[in-house]
Amino acid sequence: MRGQEGHPSRLALLGCLASLCVASVKGFATQTAWTTQTLESISLADNPSPQGPISEQERPTTTHGITEDAPYFVSPPLSSVRTRLGRPAVLTCVVKHLGNRQVSWIRGRDLHVLSYGQVTFSSDARLSVSHSEDSWTLTIKFSQPRDAGTYSCQVNTQPPQAVWYNLTVIEARANILGKETLYLQSGSTISLQCVIKEQLAIPGLVLWYQDDHLVERQSSRIKVTTRVTNVTTSTLTVEAARLQDSGNYSCWPSAGRPDSVLVHVIQGDPPAAMQHGSSAPGACPFLLVPMILTSLMFLLT
Structure with missing residues (x-):
């Protein structure tokens, strides 16, 4: 009798333990979600995602009005550059707060990396890169028609930031x-x-x-x-x-x-x-004579 009476007690005990486990799991899930959300908030606050190429006037600020130290481009004075055939082509890119990052120049037509920092990756001796303070300048000496096209000044952030230039070589x-x-x-x-x-x-x-x-x-x-x-x-x-x-x-x-x-x-x-051009057209009437004679003979028969 005791065994039969104790059986419902054991079931009640097992149900209570199950309820406690479900409550613990729900509490752990809630705490985990809160912890994840908190970590993401801290990560976003400490490491703002890159905003792409921006101008000096559009530079992002914090809630306290202090500008961030992330790299940004100063709007180029000329994004469309024109030069005459044989003259040097000069493209200048200005980057603020570069830090330990690097600037690369990339040719648009084949996405060839022309430079990384001040090191050039081209067998063309006409190309050179110079650096002065915040300015990075790509110079192409003795420009040729094949040099025309787009060029990109890029900073190796994640994702990369870039500004584009269009070069026109004027050939008289x-x-x-x-x-x-x-x-x-x-x-x-x-x-x-x-x-x-x-x-x-x-x-x-x-x-x-x-x-x-x-x-x-x-x-x-x-x-x-x-x-x-x-x-x-x-x-x-x-x-x-x-x-x-x-x-x-x-x-x-x-x-x-x-x-x-x-x-x-x-x-x-x-x-x-x-005086009159080729004599070939003049031969055309002579080619028509046999055709006319053949037609006349056909009509007479």
């Missing part, structure tokens, strides 16, 4: 007006006009070449005039043209891309092919 291009090939009679005047819309590295400096020889400007028959307005216009005039004046004439702007025209000085009347 010559354009000789008129046809690519000219036929002139001996004794006539050769007149070639070259127009350059872009600004020249040396304003007004345009050179003319006949084949691979510089045109002699001091000749009594030859005259070169260059006029600079919103565009540069250079005119080559050769009076009383001779057979030896034939050749490939090129207009070369200073540090720019040339244009050329082929001049033929001939004696007497130019051949018909020179």
Whole structure:
């Protein structure tokens, strides 16, 4: 009888122990959640997450009005940089509160790391990096068209902060007006006009070449005039043209891309092919004669 009576007591005791265990687990879970939340709050307060590139005016502050010591960029004076072909390209990045972190320059088109700190990682001797106080400057000497594109100044925070620059290399291009090939009679005047819309590295400096020889400007028959307005216009005039004046004439702007025209000085009347173009179209009517005769024979039969 006692065993049967004690059985409900044991069940009650086991239920009480189970209730205590559930209460302990709930209390432990609550304490763990509170501890985790507290640690996260402390971590966020002591280690603010990077905010990315910001300007001096947008620099973050604490609740006491004191600015944080995290690195930040001063807004660049020029995020779009233009330089002429052959001239140096200079990109300057200003970083405040850099601390023990490093600045890298990265080329956008292939994401190639050009430098880390003041150490360069490029076989191109034209590239160099200089550092003065908070400024990090990437210099590309003797800039070429392939240097154009985007460049990034980056600080190795987590996540990295970066500002981007766009480099434009201006290449002056010559354009000789008129046809690519000219036929002139001996004794006539050769007149070639070259127009350059872009600004020249040396304003007004345009050179003319006949084949691979510089045109002699001091000749009594030859005259070169260059006029600079919103565009540069250079005119080559050769009076009383001779057979030896034939050749490939090129207009070369200073540090720019040339244009050329082929001049033929001939004696007497130019051949018909020179006056009217190719004689191939003239052969087309002769090809139609057999077709017409065949059609007539078919109609008569």
